[in-house]
Amino acid sequence: MKTRIIIDKIFAFLALISLGIILLPLAHIVAMVIINGARVVNFDFLIKTPRPAGFPGGGIANAIEGSLVLVALTMGFSFPIGLLAGIYLAEYGRGSLAEFIRTLVNALAGMPSIVAGLMAYILIVLYFGFSAVAGAFALSLLAIPYIVRTSEEALRGVPNDIREAGLALGLPKWKVTIYIVLGAAKGRIIIGALLAMARVFGEAAPLLFTAFGNPHHVSSIFEPVDALPLLIFRYALSPYPDWHMKAWGAALLLMIIVLTINLVIRITIRKRYAVRF
Amino acid sequence: MKSNQEKFFETIFLSAAFFIVAIVIVVIIELFIRALPALRTFGVDFFTRDVWDPVRREFSALPFIYGTFFTATLSLVISYLLSVMIAYALTELIPKWLSEYISSLVDLIAAIPSVVIGLWGIFYLIPVIRNIIQPILRPLSFIPLFSGTTFGFSYLAADLVLIFMITPIQVSIFKEAFLSVPQDLKEAMYALGATKYEVARHVIIPVSRRAMIAGVILAYGRALGETLAVTMVIGNKPNITLSLLAPGYTLASVIANEFLEATDPLYTSSLIALGLILMIISLIVNIVGYFISRGLKR
Numbered sequence: 001m002k003t004r005i006i007i008d009k010i011f012a013f014l015a016l017i018s019l020g021i022i023l024l025p026l027a028h029i030v031a032m033v034i035i036n037g038a039r040v041v042n043f044d045f046l047i048k049t050p051r052p053a054g055f056p057g058g059g060i061a062n063a064i065e066g067s068l069v070l071v072a073l074t075m076g077f078s079f080p081i082g083l084l085a086g087i088y089l090a091e092y093g094r095g096s097l098a099e100f101i102r103t104l105v106n107a108l109a110g111m112p113s114i115v116a117g118l119m120a121y122i123l124i125v126l127y128f129g130f131s132a133v134a135g136a137f138a139l140s141l142l143a144i145p146y147i148v149r150t151s152e153e154a155l156r157g158v159p160n161d162i163r164e165a166g167l168a169l170g171l172p173k174w175k176v177t178i179y180i181v182l183g184a185a186k187g188r189i190i191i192g193a194l195l196a197m198a199r200v201f202g203e204a205a206p207l208l209f210t211a212f213g214n215p216h217h218v219s220s221i222f223e224p225v226d227a228l229p230l231l232i233f234r235y236a237l238s239p240y241p242d243w244h245m246k247a248w249g250a251a252l253l254l255m256i257i258v259l260t261i262n263l264v265i266r267i268t269i270r271k272r273y274a275v276r277f
Numbered sequence: 278m279k280s281n282q283e284k285f286f287e288t289i290f291l292s293a294a295f296f297i298v299a300i301v302i303v304v305i306i307e308l309f310i311r312a313l314p315a316l317r318t319f320g321v322d323f324f325t326r327d328v329w330d331p332v333r334r335e336f337s338a339l340p341f342i343y344g345t346f347f348t349a350t351l352s353l354v355i356s357y358l359l360s361v362m363i364a365y366a367l368t369e370l371i372p373k374w375l376s377e378y379i380s381s382l383v384d385l386i387a388a389i390p391s392v393v394i395g396l397w398g399i400f401y402l403i404p405v406i407r408n409i410i411q412p413i414l415r416p417l418s419f420i421p422l423f424s425g426t427t428f429g430f431s432y433l434a435a436d437l438v439l440i441f442m443i444t445p446i447q448v449s450i451f452k453e454a455f456l457s458v459p460q461d462l463k464e465a466m467y468a469l470g471a472t473k474y475e476v477a478r479h480v481i482i483p484v485s486r487r488a489m490i491a492g493v494i495l496a497y498g499r500a501l502g503e504t505l506a507v508t509m510v511i512g513n514k515p516n517i518t519l520s521l522l523a524p525g526y527t528l529a530s531v532i533a534n535e536f537l538e539a540t541d542p543l544y545t546s547s548l549i550a551l552g553l554i555l556m557i558i559s560l561i562v563n564i565v566g567y568f569i570s571r572g573l574k575r
Contacts, residue, residue: 141300204390251396
């Protein structure tokens with residue numbers, strides 16, 4: 001009788017210890033990003049481009065602009081395609097063709113991000129060179145399956161009564177889909193797209209040999225561009241202490257962007273749907 | 278009878294889906310074609326020899342496949358145990374209001390980009406491994422896992438970074454699963470005088486098993502394919518060893534590090550072959566996970 005209680009207590013103790021083992025380092029990561037980052041982030045840091053290594057000053061405007069351009073291109077490309085494919089799978093897809101498409105999308109979703117970079121390199125960079133477009137294509141390979149799945153799930157979540165009500169009024173199926181079902185699923189679809197966007201902001205691996213990096217202001221989407229995560233990776237591995245500090249500054253910016261998107265989503269979900277995700 | 282408009286819209290939706298399918302198929306074929314020179318040159322040796330020598334133009338995948346599985350599997354096992362415990366603590370032990378705050382925190386932390394965790398790894402984790410963990414482990418150096426000395430950049434560093442990255446993912450999935458276990462099942466056990474541990478062990482975890490497998494597969498996929506955070510701390514040296522303190526290399530990190538330097542066509546082809554192998558490994562993991570969870574349904 002007694003040993004059962006002791007086992008229970010030991011287990012509870014270990015569970016709380018585990019919580020601490022994970023929470024403390026993660027809290028330390030966040031704290032160090034904030035403390036180190038805050039020391040270098042100022043107005044110049046945000047609007048100036050990097051100076052040569054060894055010269056003080058300069059900023060990371062190239063990476064901020066690059067990240068914004070890359071994410072805008074990626075979302076502009078993958079949101080329409082992902083949404084339309086999601087509509088097909090949820091509203092029209094029947095039988096083995098839909099099953100095949102769904103399997104392929106799932107396979108794409110499980111693909112390591114570095115492989116997306118290789119794919120974009122082979123398909124685009126080999127012919128047109130490093131560019132923001134190539135980077136956005138690589139990021140799209142990661143974003144599209146995510147958007148397809150969240151759109152499909154959102155559309156499936158719409159009750160059938162609504163569809164039937166529309167059809168009973170004599171509306172054709174495409175009108176029911178676009179005006180009624182899509183309207184009802186709009187919120188969740190946008191949330192899915194925002195989550196994909198947050199993920200795309202933080203991805204650097206697919207950009208290594210597509211967007212490549214560029215120390216100047218963004219001038220064209222057909223030129224190489226830098227990105228925040230790419231700059232962090234490069235600066236962290238450099239031998240210059242000044243660049244290390246700038247990497248922390250970039251990390252702080254990136255963390256603020258990603259966490260803000262996530263927080264906005266969380267707050268909207270709680271308000272609109274009164275459920276927790 | 279479908280109207281023309283109806284067909285028009287259905288075609289638009291279908292062509293978007295086909296566009297995705299076409300891209301994926303074209304890209305996979307292209308990857309395969311470009312990996313072929315390496316696979317043809319080295320044949321079976323590509324998977325059995327322990328060599329990676331760009332100067333002598335000898336390449337093989339073995340050390341990287343080993344490094345990938347060694348890091349991903351070990352970190353998955355440890356992270357799984359921690360995640361079960363944490364999800365148990367969050368759902369059964371801690372008061373609800375506090376647990377909601379901690380859960381939100383864990384979910385937010387899961388969203389931190391991996392490169393930021395890698396940055397932290399270089400400047401805080403590596404010195405800790407070199408100066409604190411290494412002396413502690415020295416008495417245990419007769420165990421192969423802890424043999425040798427380290428500068429900090431090591432399999433151990435990669436494992437720890439991966440654990441910090443995949444634990445939040447597993448915790449949030451496990452926690453949802455634990456919460457959706459029907460209350461009456463738990464209460465039936467409590468009514469019989471069971472302790473919280475016994476309820477967790479005999480009711481909560483078995484009932485949640487299917488959802489938990491989905492979480493494990495997701496986490497394993499992330500760990501196998503994680504690139505930058507691992508590249509930043511693993512030491513980047515092809516190394517088939519049991520020692521956690523030795524530097525290593527993974528499929529993803531060798532591609533990230535060497536692809537742009539590779540000027541020799543055979544070198545490039547070998548790296549693309551590594552990418553193909555990585556893709557196939559993560560596909561297999563997903564398929565196996567799919568069948569395990571389907572098997573459990575019945």
